[in-house]
Amino acid sequence: MEKLAFEDRTDFDNAERGLVASLSPAVVRDADGKVVWDNDAFGFLDGPCPETANPSLWRQSQLCAKQGLFEVTDGIYQVRGLDLSNMTLVEGARGVLVIDPLVSVETAAAALALYREHRGERPVTGLVYTHSHVDHFGGAEGVIEPGNPDGVPILAPAGFLEHAVSENVYAGTAMARRGVYHTGVMLEKSPEGMVGTGLGQTASSGRISLVPPSKEITRTGQEEVVDGVRIIFQMTPGTEAPAEMNFLFPDRRALCLAENATHNQHNILTLRGALVRDGRMWARYLDEAIGLFGGKADVAFASHHWPTWGRDAITAFLSEQRDMYAYLHDQTLRLLNQGFTGPEIAETMELPPALAGAWHARGYYGSVSHNVKAIYQRYMGWFDGNPAHLWEHPPVENAKRYVECMGGASKTMAMARDYADRGDLRFAATLLNHVVFADSGNADAKSALADVYQRLGHGAENGTWRNFYLTGAKELREGVQPVPTSIAGGMATGLSVEQVFDSLAIRVNGPKAWNEHLTIDWHFTDSGDRYRMSLSNGALMHREVTGDAGGADLTLSLTRPMLFALVGGQDATGIGTTGDATALRRLLAVIDDPEPDFPIVTP
DSSP states (O other): OOOOOTTOOHHHHHHHTTEEEOOSSOEEEOTTSOEEEESGGGGGGGSOOOTTSOHHHHHHHHHHTOOEEEEEETTEEEEESSSSSOEEEEEOSSSEEEEOOOSSHHHHHHHHHHHHHHHOOOOEEEEEOOBSSGGGTTTGGGTSOTTOTTOOOEEEETTHHHHHHIIIIITHHHHHHHHHHHHTTTSOBSTTSBOOOSSSSOOOOSOOOOOOOSEEEOSTTOEEEETTEEEEEEEOTTSSSSSBEEEEETTTTEEEOTTTSOSSOOOSSOTTOOOOOOHHHHHHHHHHHHHHHTTTOSEEEOSSSOOEESHHHHHHHHHHHHHHHHHHHHHHHHHHTTTOOHHHHHHHOOOOHHHHTOGGGSOSSSOHHHHHHHHHHHHHOSOOSOGGGTSOOOHHHHHHHHHHHTTSHHHHHHHHHHHHHTTOHHHHHHHHHHHHHHOTTOHHHHHHHHHHHHHHHHHOSSHHHHHHHHHHHHHHHHOOOOOSOOHHHHHGGGSOHHHHHHHHHTTBOTGGGTTOOEEEEEEETTTOOEEEEEEETTEEEEEEESSOOOOOSEEEEEOHHHHHHHHTTSOOTTOEEEEOTHHHHHHHHTBOOOOTTOOSSOO
């Protein structure tokens, strides 16, 4: 590890600055009394770093675990340490604007209650989503009523709803499963287990909601006034999220950086899965932010971590964050154009010393290793050009052949133990993984692989790497644990009709539906909208139509809530039908249920 300035306490001073009050106990429960957040469980971080954790990650986790209501500047407050993300509150003429209402309804309500306890019963007069990730909108119904009957203005970057749905619904089941590894949510919070993710401690496990925005921000320089508060926006699409924005409160000289500049190196491609981000544009938007806002802000804060105070400090912070993403991008492209592959580049890439020694550029959440591979993937895809890699066997079949070539499971495990004893845990894990995939019933191999994963996790500086390794070890020893939270289910009522139909289409069992041909017209009586849906060749398509198009096998008359009930397998009585009623049953018969608990470390 590079020499790091552990004696520098600036981050600790900033993380504690402005504390108004902490939540005590720092535990949030749902309506049934189930704990959905427990920050007190991280109290062990007050002690010295043990041998089971990387000292740099331990330091970062100590910082992220600091919780409570903090004053950022006059009229701007943050609640930190009550979820993976921060909630920011900006006081207006009549009430308070909420920025990013955390992951869960319960934690968002607790954060707002903590604010009101110390700042008065101010109504929520505005809501801002900085970007399209669930930890920045999931708690919306904790701060405003479901459906937003009071008409609270909700601002979000252009494309917010499309990307929130595509990430959390279309691929939501797989991402939620991988998210169990990513956040370490099933791990015991202890020096041997979960210590944090680097971006925050972990995600809460309460109810997730989605209240659609009422106003899109579409251009840089756009100015809006909400409850007397002026906001100037900078669009930053394709950075940390496909739809994201920074914004300045000019009258408070305060800059919100969303999740574009936080106190760690972020992900070009998060390990839980997502669209690959654009490191080149990320750097350019940070540079643009310096030009737009550098001399106009005395404090910069983000949706994670702690603020940065002082114009010079803000410019230095943004400049180093900019240079980090630009360097990773440009050097990866330089080397791939010399014929190196993603893993080869990742193995040799080093940040310049000034960046490698900066605490906020350390790989606590993203890493140089997997970010370089992501940049390679963005430009070159999964294939490295080597024909041997074009049509390889899938993991189980590959594993059987590798184990056979090495003389069987016993000999392969002996080799793995030898590599582990010599400190090559990476190759030991590769060998043992082959044995497990060749024979998932080999208990000795699973135990040995779990031990190697545990050692790798305890040495990792990156919080999500640690969580992946330790969760893998846990599941090898104990089996798969159910996913604690359904992201897609909680967002359902915020979807448009077309998004519901799209989510249905990706659940069609193609081979089962090859010979099924049907057409269904959907008439929504509460909105007057009409859609035609067709199933042919295993593909379910839909389009909006005007009037009665004629020729449908079945016409359904229903409301939007009835559609949610129907798709969710709930009571959907009251739907009117004209035509062949079996068409709907035939359609539902070829719809698969997703598997939220699929195996990862075993076949």
